[in-house]
Amino acid sequence: MKLTCLACPAARGVGQYLCRSCWAQLTPSTQRRLNKRDAKAFERVRSLSRQLQSGVPLAEVSVAA
Numbered sequence: 058m059k060l061t062c063l064a065c066p067a068a069r070g071v072g073q074y075l076c077r078s079c080w081a082q083l084t085p086s087t088q089r090r091l092n093k094r095d096a097k098a099f100e101r102v103r104s105l106s107r108q109l110q111s112g113v114p115l116a117e118v119s120v121a122a
């Protein structure tokens with residue numbers, strides 16, 4: 058199964074949500090939060106994908122701490 062970026066048709070790595078160029082457009086604090094693997098991790102990813110679906114630019118995406 059080919060893993061694709063949540064924000065574009067490019068491939069992404071296992072355990073990642075976005076391809077490298079999309080990831081690089083997130084703010085550092087959003088990157089840090091998305092890198093955390095805790096009880097809220099799934100909620101953050103859902104929030105990320107919801108924002109991308111509603112057209113929020115990558116640089117303006119924010120997720121819960």
Ligand SMILES: [Zn+2]
Pocket residue numbers: 062063064065066067075076077078079080
């Ligand atoms: Zn991408």
